[in-house]
């Protein structure tokens with residue numbers, strides 16, 4: 001007979017705290033909207049972060065062929081090393097050589113992961129313990145919060161300043177640091193800002209990390225995704241003192257988000273990460289890495305996808321950015337911030353000029369309902385007062401969307417003579433004229 | 437000037453507890469061995485769990501073609517729903533219809549994951565909080581421990597009894613349950629035992645769960661992997677009372693471990709999992725699922741891979757099992773347990789009969805060094821006194837390996853007249869003669 005035990009007394013199954021607190025902020029906000037698009041107008045979803053949705057942008061033939069070769073070889077069905085196949089990691093090391101100008105990246109510095117999301121998860125979870133904190137950008141990609149919160153890792157937001165091309169507020173950032181700060185997370189180029197940090201600013205960030213002995217987690221998934229006139233610098237290329245975990249992958253640049261091929265490059269020239277590198281590699285034992293067919297294709301993908309392909313994608317994004325910026329800049333009550341890279345543009349909404357709407361979320365909701373144009377509210381990125389649009393749609397679609405946004409704003413704009421800040425604000429926010 | 441802050445005072449970066457405690461037990465033990473294979477004899481690694489390593493077992497043409505079609509369609513490069521593409525989940529639901537005889541599995545009951553490992557991770561992490569415990573089998577697959585430990589989820593081992601065809605010790609199992617027990621994990625068919633629970637035993641396990649209100653996590657990655665004379669029953673097919681999270685995938689049956697396609701099927705007929713189902717789905721937002729090319733191929737893979745292919749694989753495993761069992765049963769000091777499924781055999785080692793070796797790990801080490809045959813010590817599965825061999829190698833290789841093992845054992849076997857238990861033990865452990 002079973003010994004008497006004290007088990008549960010009923011079906012009180014419930015979610016763990018971790019799972020319950022793994023929130024997707026975007027989904028939560030989007031689901032709370034009361035949306036009924038205008039049936040007269042075809043829907044234009046400027047909210048969708050997947051660049052392959054609209055059919056105008058797709059993976060290069062070379063990229064696809066590499067996978068075909070890998071598949072046909074029949075050699076990539078088995079388990080890989082938990083950190084990835086040697087040859088695939090070697091290919092990533094070579095592809096990322098610019099991240100470490102003074103010497104070669106070793107294969108053992110590369111960890112393949114299931115998408116950049118998984119790379120970020122491992123970095124955050126390997127560096128931060130429950131009760132510690134990680135500094136993350138505001139506005140910023142909501143996944144950082146999703147990954148950390150359930151594990152009781154605190155996220156502390158440092159502000160990016162729209163009037164300074166979304167550079168970080170260094171003073172505020174530094175004031176957040178305490179003895180429990182485990183890492184500074186930088187997202188460069190940025191989602192949702194489309195900003196690209198220049199060398200000077202990166203060096204300022206590095207200096208703070210050096211002062212406070214903070215490793216950097218660099219979300220560089222938009223690496224090389226920069227518009228003419230800007231230059232992407234890997235933060236790891238500018239410091240040998242501060243350890244950097246650079247997270248990247250095929251997702252954005254190769255336009256294959258579904259393939260889930262991401263990676264971490266460990267830059268730890270002075271061996272300062274200690275056993276955190278072991279911890280990071282331990283993490284790979286949890287789910288055993290990413291799809292091996294793609295791993296097998298990686299050397300060919302990285303070597304053969306031509307520059308002309310990347311240039312073509314940038315051209316699309318840049319044309320869209322230029323057009324949208326030009327059109328939206330003329331809309332009263334809106335303050336678009338011209339991006340320098342990535343695939344997004346943030347648009348400030350002077351909400352006091354739109355008394356019909358109580359906030360950015362409400363603004364976005366009514367924009368769908370009247371004009372069938374869907375933007376993401378800034379609240380999705382912890383940044384109310386803005387909306388984000390994607391730049392990955394066909395040019396005609398962005399044009400039509402901007403025209404509808406203009407119509408919508410004109411309709412709801414309320415001139416308020418008692419409130420004269422708007423003009424000044426508009427001038428101040430135009431980075432074509434003022435350079436901070 | 438920056439405000440004065442209290443940051444760290446030096447580079448004391450260290451691994452988080454989670455990452456540091458994400459141990460791979462097998463790797464730790466294997467790495468601790470002092471191995472120098474005998475150069476006179478070619479190495480036979482009977483340790484490798486990857487069935488594709490030896491070239492004799494490979495994915496079906498139909499499986500490979502399905503991926504080709506998915507790739508060529510160009511439709512599966514974008515992000516999928518975090519729980520997987522609708523059509524792919526629908527295909528898994530149909531494929532798994534036997535798990536729920538009384539009604540259809542809904543698409544929303546299926547969650548695609550990055551391998552069965554990721555499925556198990558989500559199930560354990562969604563059901564158990566820090567400080568709670570999960571019951572897992574001993575001997576058992578070490579990943580359960582790897583996944584739980586770092587999160588301070590306690591694993592409590594229930595014993596599988598070799599003399600009872602590795603059925604669970606029900607009394608001992610039930611004695612482990614307390615109010616902090618979050619789930620019972622069943623691995624059926626089992627790695628490393630190769631055992632297949634019969635209906636009666638599954639019902640006994642279900643009864644315990646019903647008594648104590650425990651959901652079941654069923655690791656059924658070896659589903660359908662049973663030898664002639666045995667039958668695989670999905671535990672979910674036998675109960676509507678106890679919620680079951682069944683974890684499966686393509687890995688083993690379709691011989692494509694590298695593809696990382698796993699899934700969870702949520703069986704919660706009486707809605708007893710409460711918000712744990714939401715939690716489980718939340719978890720999918722962390723790394724955004726599994727490779728979409730494989731997702732796109734899933735309907736065709738599951739529909740078109742022919743029964744003859746699966747039968748062929750079983751035939752190989754069964755022949756190997758039969759041969760190895762026959763050969764090793766005659767070796768003094770060894771007690772092989774004939775498996776009924778999966779891809780492994782456990783072999784008891786009467787270590788007191790081998791005074792040259794202090795334990796199973798030492799035995800395994802010297803077996804490599806003398807005979808170049810590598811088995812995994814039972815310690816890798818929390819079960820010293822046994823070694824595990826894989827049954828996925830070519831027949832000639834298993835024959836050669838068993839011959840070498842026999843030679844090794846004969847050489848080191850010490851007859852001890854003062855110790856008469858061995859003969860009795862040998863008889864007792866032979867399930868051909870005794871049926872418990």
Ligand SMILES: Cc1ncc(COP(=O)(O)O)c(C=O)c1O
Pocket residue numbers: 049114115116117118141187190191219221249251257260261262723724
């Ligand atoms: C800044 C940023 N980091 C990471 C990711 C996730 O990339 P992946 O799809 O490779 O996981 C995204 C995707 O939108 C992103 O915008």
Ligand SMILES: Cc1ncc(COP(=O)(O)O)c(C=O)c1O
Pocket residue numbers: 287288485550551552553554577623626627655657685687693696697698
């Ligand atoms: C019992 C058991 N469960 C789960 C797994 C992991 O499967 P996957 O490779 O799909 O993550 C294995 C792999 O060996 C296993 O033996």
